[in-house]
Amino acid sequence: MGFDPDSLTYDGRGLIPAIAQDHATGEVLMLAWMNAESVRATLETARATYWSRSRNSLWVKGDTSGHVQRLVEMRIDCDRDAVLLLVEQVGPACHTMRKTCFYTGIRDGIEVELMAPEARSGSR
């Protein structure tokens, strides 16, 4: 029997958190949100497709920046209320041009920046 996106547990807004992880390096790239439609679109197109809470619309990651995420595999957690996307990330995942959105860390009680923005390349 095929996987049914409606079998996942969405919150009151119809959304489920989605973690994107670089399938090759294991780096956690970002956390975004999906509704059932974006789960379906992600599986059908193999392009990470989120739900933009600010724009209230489907958001095909990389459509404007070129920094697409090709889906390698979608995983589901035990409570069916979170998904993990193993992806092939083109360019930086973060809109700040850093590889990952998780670029600050708390060290000895101080928040420090762990990586600088990447130089803009000509890729797309």
Add this chain to the structure above:
Amino acid sequence: MGFDPDSLTYDGRGLIPAIAQDHATGEVLMLAWMNAESVRATLETARATYWSRSRNSLWVKGDTSGHVQRLVEMRIDCDRDAVLLLVEQVGPACHTMRKTCFYTGIRDGIEVELMAPEARSGSR
């Protein structure tokens, strides 16, 4: 200036999603929720401490199971509305006794189980 947990962006329930990742293997273990108090407790005790939405109380991961998560580093994302915990995981992270909660994957449109429960050990 020290890191202030109140500088994070919490949702309408006062919660922020927290991803736990094995710091050594890079495996994403689970997604849970934190409020400002649990962010503070996690940093102070170096033990992952979540907010249990079902019990409506602080949940020190592993307090009953022994499957604690020692905090190696907390990271913050660009929007300050998600945190990433790099942890040292003792035993399986999942209550189903699997290493990670993300133990099913969608392959060729079918949801398949990717790992079996671990045998219960005597470790604590």
